[in-house]
Amino acid sequence: MSESILTLSIDGKDVSAVAGQTILEVARENGIAIPTLCYLQGLTPVGACRMCLVEVKGVPKLLPACVTRAAEGMEVTTQTPRLQEYRRTIVELLFAERNHVCAVCVSNNHCELQDLARRVGMNHVRVPYRYPRLGVDATHPRFAVDHNRCVLCGRCVRVCDEIEGAHTWDFMGRGIECRVITDMNQPWGSSETCTSCGKCVHVCPTGTLTEKGRAAAEMKKRLQFLPYLTLMREARP
């Protein structure tokens, strides 16, 4: 079966795509960087963090590149001042939402949120910090979860459900009260579904999910297993 090929332009550059590819996939193939947070190659995209919003000529709304399919003749712009301002504000909202004190975080220097802040030029936060007091759960023998660092990207939820097949993680609560939980909102250590595979820890973009016994700034995420996730996913029927 021959796949149909489309042409479109991203940031003025003419590019080609296979039907079904998303704008993000095509952009990355062509070396055009669009910031993302909830997206992770190999997991079902959910369009939740809104970092990857782009402008498409003729479409009044901004579209998330991670879930929007490329279409013939599309003219995509990924870096306008408006988009940059929105991305910066979204990152600021995340920093203010929970507690991000990088200096004392195990993920310092290995954190996607930190990277994003740098990329969008966030030098300070212009919204008031909320400083919620959220717990740390260290009941699991090998891992810990610090809710104060969570950005609710849902990568742990998806990797555990879609790749590991355990569905230990899920969301609880609405709006600003939303949290990730293990099983029926019980301590991770008491989970009967968790296989301790560690996938969630390594896809977590922040210092929320960590391996125990590592000193600050040592919790390097092993992202090299991402292509492996993709392979596993594509092997599914």
Next chain:
Amino acid sequence: MTPEELRELAEKRRAQLKQPRCRLNVCLAAGCQSCAGDSVFKAIKQQIEARKLDGVQVRGVGCLGLCAEGPLVLVEPSGLLYQRVKPEDAGELLDALEGAPLKRLECPTDVPFFRAQKKIVLENAGVIDPENLEDYLAAKGYEGLIRALTDMTPADVIAEVTTSGLRGRGGGGYPTGLKWSTVAKSKGAKKYVICNGDEGDPGAFMDRAVLESDPHRVIEGMIIAAYAVGAQHGYAYIRAEYPLAVKRMQNAIKQAQKAGLLGDGILGTSFSFNMEVRLGAGAFVCGEETALIASIEGKRGQPRPRPPFPAESGLWGYPTLINNVETFANIPPILRHGGAWYAAIGTEKSKGTKVFALAGRVKNTGLIEVPMGITLREIIFDIGGGIPDGKKFKAVQTGGPSGGCIPEQYLDMPVDYDSLARVGSIMGSGGMIVMDETSCMVDVAKFFMDFCKAESCGKCVPCRAGTDQMHGILTKICNGEATLDDLALLERLCDVVKNTSLCGLGQTAPNPVLSTLKYFRDEYLAHIVDKRCPAGVCKIKAPAEVHA
């Protein structure tokens, strides 16, 4: 049952209904039940039995409209309406059947509240017994379905709906005919029809009233839609907080199944369709179509990005038609009288009528149905009876948490989708809250932001964290603690949340703030600069003593 048998049944019931000398219709919809309408019903029934009154009947009916004056009792054939009836009044009411009307309880019906309305969706509300299929048949129920199934192809049905110009009543105003034709064209091994009865807007009860007062009308609309788009199964998604609506809908589905109006080979044709009720757990966001679909699938009710739209990939990945309760309720009369008849009502781009839940600072609160194009002034001052206690009108909020506040200068504007959008509000599903000079517009904006913040599903960052920040700033303004920098931040957040949120909840959450800022900026400034609430609603503390 065949169409002939159905019509016979209708004829028989019509004859039966003519028999009694007179009949008392007691409102048993939720509004009147909440003020003991069912005790009134029982008391009247008891009295009739005790007095052995021949030819006098009592019947439970759906919402009669003027809910604020309930429990209401309508007498047929005289057309007398009694308000605030108590069980103790039953005897006197029956005495009055023969002689002069019972002045003490009489509710005048020769007033604009009743005369300026036009009832299509609510034509049977308060007139038929919602628990009786034959009552619906006697009121020409299922005639539209018979016509569709026996005289028309699915394409004809879609053409009729397109001609009518009907636009979705769930808030967006999307052309119904266009949506139906898209689903009809979508390819799928199966298709679904969903009725959106979630109705999460605060203060709105239009859909509840239709479901409670005339459930068969919604079922009929859904069967016609299923025939038009080629669906085999349907769901009526109703929030669990509407137990009476759920009960009546379930009861009506059973009756329709028994009568062969649902199931295999409907009305003796080869068309099959069945449906069931699904309960919503009462999250506002579950009214959003993709979240609603996730909820029916048994997942957490969170929206997903569109496209793909449900018309292409909806419930379990199959093409799905999703329409609002009121949208479906408009379908039977459109099929009965024709699309052109419907298109002659309303305005150029907004056809037909709209049901509103009129609330707030007006004399007559309740459920109204008016032709599109009527002015806000007519609704508020004629039908609504104006502002009570000699107060001055200030603004009317339409469209619920997704809508905006409209000031006095637009009172003579026609009510239609485009005019409302032009002044920064929307039609929405039909909530209409009237405010007088005693309302503080910053406080109103804060109320709606509080709602959106609490109802945000938490999936996307701008809505989850942005509405919380906006609510924080509005609270500061109301407390007299905000600066002009806070106001600037509020406006910046409005822009971000509106343009970057995933679903309609976040995209519209800033609307009440934007519209109040547009028309009542001076009130914001009074709170911030003068530390004063012009309406006297916000309790602003005296400025703390300055310590050196």
